[in-house]
Amino acid sequence: MIIILKNNAEKVQVEKLRQDMEARGMIIHESRGQETTLWGLVGDTSQINEDQLMSNKAVEAVRRIQEPYKAANRKFHPEDSVVDIGGKKIGGGHFQVIAGPCSIETEAQITEVAMSVKNSGAGLLRGGAFKPRTSPYAFQGLHDEGLKMLLEAKKATGLPVVTELMSPAHIELFEDVDMIQIGTRNMQNFELLKEVGKLKTPVLLKRGMANTLDELLMSAEYIMAGGNENVILCERGIRTFEPSMRNTLDLSAIPMLKKKSHLPVVVDPSHASGIRFMVRPLALAAIAAGADGLMIEVHNNPEKALCDGPQSLYMDEFDRLMVEIRKTEAFFAELNG
Ligand code: PEP
Ligand code: MN
Numbered sequence: 187m188i189i190i191l192k193n194n195a196e197k198v199q200v201e202k203l204r205q206d207m208e209a210r211g212m213i214i215h216e217s218r219g220q221e222t223t224l225w226g227l228v229g230d231t232s233q234i235n236e237d238q239l240m241s242n243k244a245v246e247a248v249r250r251i252q253e254p255y256k257a258a259n260r261k262f263h264p265e266d267s268v269v270d271i272g273g274k275k276i277g278g279g280h281f282q283v284i285a286g287p288c289s290i291e292t293e294a295q296i297t298e299v300a301m302s303v304k305n306s307g308a309g310l311l312r313g314g315a316f317k318p319r320t321s322p323y324a325f326q327g328l329h330d331e332g333l334k335m336l337l338e339a340k341k342a343t344g345l346p347v348v349t350e351l352m353s354p355a356h357i358e359l360f361e362d363v364d365m366i367q368i369g370t371r372n373m374q375n376f377e378l379l380k381e382v383g384k385l386k387t388p389v390l391l392k393r394g395m396a397n398t399l400d401e402l403l404m405s406a407e408y409i410m411a412g413g414n415e416n417v418i419l420c421e422r423g424i425r426t427f428e429p430s431m432r433n434t435l436d437l438s439a440i441p442m443l444k445k446k447s448h449l450p451v452v453v454d455p456s457h458a459s460g461i462r463f464m465v466r467p468l469a470l471a472a473i474a475a476g477a478d479g480l481m482i483e484v485h486n487n488p489e490k491a492l493c494d495g496p497q498s499l500y501m502d503e504f505d506r507l508m509v510e511i512r513k514t515e516a517f518f519a520e521l522n523g
Pocket of ligand 2: 288
C-alpha cells in the first residue's frame with residue numbers, strides 16, 4: 187500500500203499517522219521527492235481501511251500495490267535508487283564498470299589484473315574465490331586464501347571488491363568485501379538471500395538463468411525485507427533454444443526492470459555470451475538500453491585461465507573497450523538528458 191502525503195501536511199499529524207501505522211506492525215519506506223512525499227507500507231495491509239486513511243488530514247491519496255514485490259517496486263520509490271559500494275556510487279545517473287577475472291588464481295594474477303583494469307578506468311574489481319562449477323572436478327576457487335588475495339589487491343589499488351558468496355556458512359569471511367555477489371544458480375536460494383538481507387553490504391543479485399523478471403524482483407524483495415536495501419540487479423543472460431552462445435542476453439530486461447523497480451541494473455556481457463568477441467557489442471548495447479553498469483571478465487592470460495577463459499578479455503582489449511564504454515555512456519547520458 188502507498189500513502190501519498192499532502193504537501194502542506196502538519197508535522198504533528200504526520201508523526202501521529204506514522205506511530206499509528208507502526209503500531210499496526212507496518213514497516214514504512216519513505217520516499218521524499220521534489221514535489222511529494224510518499225510512504226510505502228510493508229506488512230499485512232489487509233487490516234488497513236483505505237476510507238479511514240483518506241479521511242486523515244495529512245493524506246492526499248492511498249493506493250494498493252498489486253505486485254507481490256513491494257520494497258523493490260518503483261511505485262514505492264519513484265526515484266532511482268543510488269547504491270554506494272565502498273565509495274563508488276551506482277544508479278540514478280551514476281555508471282560503474284566492474285572488471286576482473288572470473289576466479290582469483292594467484293596473488294600476482296589478481297593484483298596484475300586489478301592494476302590494469304584500474305588504469306583502464308574500471309571502478310570496481312571482481313574475482314571469485316568460491317566458484318559454482320557445473321562439474322565437481324573443475325576448479326572450485328581458492329576459498330579463504332582467494333579472499334585474502336582479493337583484499338590484498340583491494341589494498342594495492344584502492345578498488346572496492348565484488349565476490350560471490352555461495353553459502354551462509356562462509357558469511358563471516360566476507361566482512362571486508364564491498365559487494366557480495368549472489369550468482370545465477372543461487373538466485374532462489376532463499377536461506378542465503380535471508381542471510382545477506384541481515385547485512386548492510388551491497389548485494390549484486392544475478393538473475394537466474396531460467397527465471398522471470400518478477401522472480402528476480404521477488405528475490406531482491408527477500409534481501410530488502412530483511413533490512414538490506416542495497417541491492418543491484420544483474421542481467422547475465424538466460425537459457426533459450428539458441429545454442430550458438432552460452433546464454434542469450436535479454437536486453438529487454440533492462441528497460442523493463444527499470445520500469446518495474448527503482449534498483450540499479452548491471453549487465454554482464456561475459457556470461458551472457460561466453461565468447462570474447464561478443465562482449466564488446468553486448469556491453470555497448472546494454473548501455474544504449476539503459477544499464478547503470480557493466481560487469482566484465484578480464485584476465486592477464488585468458489588461454490591459461492582456470493575458469494571462463496574463452497569469454498575473458500585480454501587486458502589491452504579491455505583498455506580499448508573502456509574508451510568506447512565511456513564515449514557510449516556519455517552519448518546516451520546526453521541523449522536521455
Ligand atoms: C561469475 O560471475 O563468475 C558467475 C559464476 O556468474 P553467474 O552466476 O552469472 O554464472
Ligand atoms: Mn565467470
